[in-house]
Amino acid sequence: MRPSILRGRRRTAVCGALLAAACLMTSGCSDDSTPQEEQTKNTQALCDSLRDMKTDAQKLASMDRSTSTLDDIKAARSDVSDAFQDVKEDAKGIGEAKADEISQAYDDLKSTVDGLAGDTTAGEAIQQVKPQVDKLLSAIRTSETSVSC
Incomplete structure (x- = not known):
């Protein structure tokens, strides 16, 4: 594979992992009750x-x-x-x-x-x-x- 394609896939994987971690952290700490x-x-x-x-x-x-x-x-x-x-x-x-x-x-x-x-x-x-x-x-x-x- 070409290096530019690998960088794009790695960037997508890292961004996806960060996004998933952020979602887990915010959902675990929030309390939706009034x-x-x-x-x-x-x-x-x-x-x-x-x-x-x-x-x-x-x-x-x-x-x-x-x-x-x-x-x-x-x-x-x-x-x-x-x-x-x-x-x-x-x-x-x-x-x-x-x-x-x-x-x-x-x-x-x-x-x-x-x-x-x-x-x-x-x-x-x-x-x-x-x-x-x-x-x-x-x-x-x-x-x-x-x-x-």
Whole structure:
């Protein structure tokens, strides 16, 4: 082949490689979502976390006094705790989430469950925990309403 043809092919190959690299770099760094779409996505994540926390709290509230054990109640509180961590994370940046109310209600529930004596019957424990669970469920409903879940 002639040298001028080789130079043209090399130049085309180099230009093509540079163009492909530029396309890959710009597409990997761009985020096409608008602030409104981000807000909607964040709100949906919070709503999902609130729903999960409400489900776990309702399980705790509906435990059977005759068949549940103190360990069952503590395990259910642990599930609520895990869900609470998700709510806290998802509520960041969403001012109307009313996360402080949920946090206070959760802290009250945690203190009550953690303060149960080892000889407390499940029936007694459920009776002691129920007001805190109700307060937590109320705070969750308030947050759901405030962010339009």
